Amino acid sequence: MRRPPALLMLAWGAALAGGAEAQDCRLALVLALDVSSSVDASEDRLQREGLARALVAPGVREAFxxxxxxxxxxxxxxxxxxQVAILSGWELVTDEADLDRISRTILDSRRSRSNLPTAVGAALGHxxxxxxxxxxxxxxxxxxxGDGVHNDGFSPRLAYENFPLADVTVNALIVGGAGGEDARLVAWFQAEVLHGPGAFSVYTRGYDDYANAMEAKLLKELELPMVGGVPLDGAAG
Structure with missing residues (x-):
């Protein structure tokens, strides 16, 4: 019998109870990569290389x-x-060396499984x-x-109802393909996955352009909020 989300939350209770020491930090950003069976080996390599490249692109470096x-x-x-970690815990980006190290870690990573379905709800819970x-x-x-709709376990809607995500923004990088279902895929992500103020999606036709799409998304996510024309962090001009 499949466990309902409430029981799954209890199973993950120890992790949810943890916390980290306060930091002078403007954004906690979780990157979640799809390695379900719809993503083949070459596509997985392209997404890891694309993310690694995007993190050290000049504009993204500057934004970080x-x-x-x-x-x-x-x-x-x-x-x-x-759900398997790619980075070993949280990494605080304070300089270019941090970005270089994180980029290399992602570039050198290898997928753990390649034969499983697409559980977007569980990804959000994790x-x-x-x-x-x-x-x-x-x-x-x-x-x-992600490059496919949810088809395993509890739904994104139930994840939002049962996990502490009320104050979290969820954005999406939607990877299309050669088929004719891209419009439906985009509509599903926008209706079921995007969450919170300012949430947005970036679409790319395929994994060959993953790096550019990820770079564009990171640049938007890293924009400094403005108050009266002055960034909150005081990084004017």
Whole structure:
């Protein structure tokens, strides 16, 4: 019998109960990569290389370092019970060396499984546990990349009802393909996955352009909030 979300939350209770020491941090950003069976080996390599490249692109470097630090976590997801860390815990980005190290770690990573379905709800639940262990940042964002709709376990809607995600923004990088279902895929992500103020999606036709799409999304996620024309972090001009 499949466990309902409430019992799954109890199973993850120890992780949810944890916390991290406060940091002067502007954003806790969780990167979630799809490694379900719809993603073949070459596509998985392209998404890891694309994310690694995007993190060290000149504009993204500048955005990361233009103000208080950003905390990063990353994991791969597929089936309901398959979420595996890519980074070993939270990484606080304070300088270019941090970005270089994180980029290399992602580039050198290898997927854990390749034969499981697409459990977007469980990916969101796992991201919620990651955020409970994050530094005390002023904003929280989950960045879900995927090329298919949910088909395993509890739904994204139930994840939002049962996990502490009320103050979290969830954005999406939607990867299309050669088929004719891209419009439906985009509509599903926008209706079921995007969450919170300012949530948005970026669409890319395929994994060949993953790096550019990820770079565009990171640049938007790392924009400094403005008050009266002055960034909150004081990084004017």
């Amino acid at each position: 370092l233009a103000g208080d630090p950003v905390a990063l976590a990353a994991f791969e997801w597929s089936g309901e019970h398959s 991201a919620a546990t990651e955020l409970r262990n994050a530094p005390a940042c002023r904003a929280k964002t989950i960045d879900v990349a």
